[in-house]
């Protein structure tokens with residue numbers, strides 16, 4: 246089967262005043278891949294996510310989003326909600342759940358991007374709205390089962406253990422029905438057992454939901470186990486790309502990480 250490109254980033258550049266946070270970055274992700282974006286602190290990884298998901302408008306370069314067999318669309322400057330509707334969604338480095346809403350409600354909010362009935366439908370509670378709501382609840386439960394949180398559905402999200410909150414963020418992002426899911430440091434703050442469970446969950450999302458994954462991660466054991474390809478950035482510039490084994494042995498990567506644990510992972 247022909248390879249389908251989901252994300253095609255060409256020469257992406259982002260300047261903050263005099264600071265160049267991204268310097269002509271190229272990156273391509275094919276359907277069904279699990280790809281990691283790594284690099285030392287301040288390398289520009291989160292800026293990359295912010296540029297491709299519409300939070301920042303890049304200073305230069307192009308971002309094309311494919312998926313669902315359609316011709317890739319140029320999404321520079323497109324608003325985050327619209328990008329989510331086109332099939333790319335993300336989680337954030339810091340947990341951004343609605344703490345005083347239930348676990349189920351948090352997932353249903355993610356689903357809003359896909360709901361057709363507007364304010365009028367909601368006010369009149371038309372049959373179409375009611376049936377859409379029913380489906381949204383069923384879909385949300387299915388996602389909660391996927392991330393092993395169905396038993397917590399009616400609990401306030403603030404009462405969840407830390408690792409469970411991170412899984413809830415993933416379920417909420419999945420509720421937008423993405424073709425590509427961007428995870429910003431999903432293992433941050435997790436203990437080794439939670440990280441192992443996260444590894445299993447991310448594979449499951451890719452294999453069972455057919456969602457392509459791009460993750461930023463500092464946990465090198467997770468990156469090396471999980472990813473099929475890795476991009477490495479340093480000071481805003483791409484310095485290497487390859488399989489985990491190639492990256493581990495790449496002199497430029499070893500130099501960028503000197504003193505950090507990538508070499509031992």
Ligand SMILES: Nc1ncnc2c1ncn2[C@@H]1O[C@H](COP(=O)(O)OP(=O)(O)OP(=O)(O)O)[C@@H](O)[C@H]1O
Nearest residue numbers: 261264265266284285286287288289290291292293
């Ligand atoms: N909104 C902003 N305004 C000005 N400078 C910024 C802004 N966002 C990021 N930067 C700068 O851009 C550079 C890249 O930051 P970024 O957060 O993208 O790095 P990172 O690779 O995600 O780092 P970390 O691994 O620590 O999260 C840094 O020098 C940072 O200070």
